[in-house]
Amino acid sequence: MPINIIIAGPRGKMGSEAVQMVSNEESFTLVACIDRKNGGKALKDLEPFPGLDVPIFEDPEQCFQTVDADVFIDLTVPDVGFEHTKLALLYDIHPVVGTSGFSSEQVAALEDLSVTHGTGCIIAPNFAVGAVLMMQFAKTAAKYLPDVEIIEKHHDQKLDAPSGTAVKTANMIQETRENKQQGHPDEKEILDGARGAQIEGVHIHSVRLPGLVAHQEVLFGGPGQTLTIKHDSYNRASFMEGVKLSVHKVMGLNKLVYGLENILE
Numbered sequence: 001m002p003i004n005i006i007i008a009g010p011r012g013k014m015g016s017e018a019v020q021m022v023s024n025e026e027s028f029t030l031v032a033c034i035d036r037k038n039g040g041k042a043l044k045d046l047e048p049f050p051g052l053d054v055p056i057f058e059d060p061e062q063c064f065q066t067v068d069a070d071v072f073i074d075l076t077v078p079d080v081g082f083e084h085t086k087l088a089l090l091y092d093i094h095p096v097v098g099t100s101g102f103s104s105e106q107v108a109a110l111e112d113l114s115v116t117h118g119t120g121c122i123i124a125p126n127f128a129v130g131a132v133l134m135m136q137f138a139k140t141a142a143k144y145l146p147d148v149e150i151i152e153k154h155h156d157q158k159l160d161a162p163s164g165t166a167v168k169t170a171n172m173i174q175e176t177r178e179n180k181q182q183g184h185p186d187e188k189e190i191l192d193g194a195r196g197a198q199i200e201g202v203h204i205h206s207v208r209l210p211g212l213v214a215h216q217e218v219l220f221g222g223p224g225q226t227l228t229i230k231h232d233s234y235n236r237a238s239f240m241e242g243v244k245l246s247v248h249k250v251m252g253l254n255k256l257v258y259g260l261e262n263i264l265e
């Protein structure tokens, strides 16, 4: 039986890549899309998707009520993605969420809803396998080199800063890093923001430039040495294997999983 999928954000950079991936995958069927601008049309009416006879809904609730779907993929913006995901869980449709920028309270609320409904959900700050390895290597390194800073670099159309990946990396580093005040104890920012944002003492610096896609370096320092763990996504195809895997795995879950590393074999 093919897995029936709804995608929200089909005209976006990630959404359009996901539409192509799902359409090309034999075990998946794209049954509907949610798009705030093209309700009532079909994907084939939009320029990038000739031949795709897939209905578009503006109202997510109407979509979830009307369409028989197993999995819902969200690739939109944080607040909208949160509402979509809540609604999908209420309709027992398994969400796979790539949208970044959810607060920890929002993730906790979705966790509760997922458990209450017994409907699996995957939220992945980064679907690229290399990025997941970068985070895991950084977590290991932080045990031995607790002085660490994160530099994330993205295209200049990105709405959220720091990136979901940087936040997740900092959280994973916290699991092994000794609690320490980094830099000079009398350090003073002459210009606000010069030392970046911080998550429990781990500094995060966000760069936004045209020409970039998604890149991150985790820099560690010790006496007489540095270690840099670096990952680059050069296009959105880099994320699609992770989306595909998540769609398959979410069907067998009855709670929320946060991070692709938890479903990689």
Ligand SMILES: NC(=O)C1=CN([C@@H]2O[C@H](COP(=O)(O)OP(=O)(O)OC[C@H]3O[C@@H](n4cnc5c(N)ncnc54)[C@H](OP(=O)(O)O)[C@@H]3O)[C@@H](O)[C@H]2O)C=CC1
Binding pocket: 009, 010, 011, 012, 013, 014, 015, 035, 036, 037, 075, 076, 077, 078, 080, 097, 098, 099, 100, 101, 124, 125, 126, 127, 128, 157, 239
């Ligand atoms: N987890 C991962 O591996 C990855 C996650 N991401 C995340 O995925 C999300 C999408 O990224 P990307 O494709 O680059 O972004 P885009 O801006 O290219 O696409 C966003 C889509 O969301 C739609 N959208 C925006 N605002 C609303 C709204 N208020 N209601 C409904 N739809 C809306 C846009 O439609 P419209 O044209 O109408 O505005 C557009 O189709 C981001 O949160 C990004 O951080 C990105 C890459 C990888």
Ligand SMILES: O=C(O)C1=N[C@H](C(=O)O)C[C@H](O)C1
Binding pocket: 100, 101, 125, 126, 127, 154, 158, 162, 163, 164, 165, 166, 213, 214, 215
């Ligand atoms: O907006 C993006 O492009 C990306 N967003 C995700 C994030 O915030 O970490 C994943 C990846 O970095 C690309």
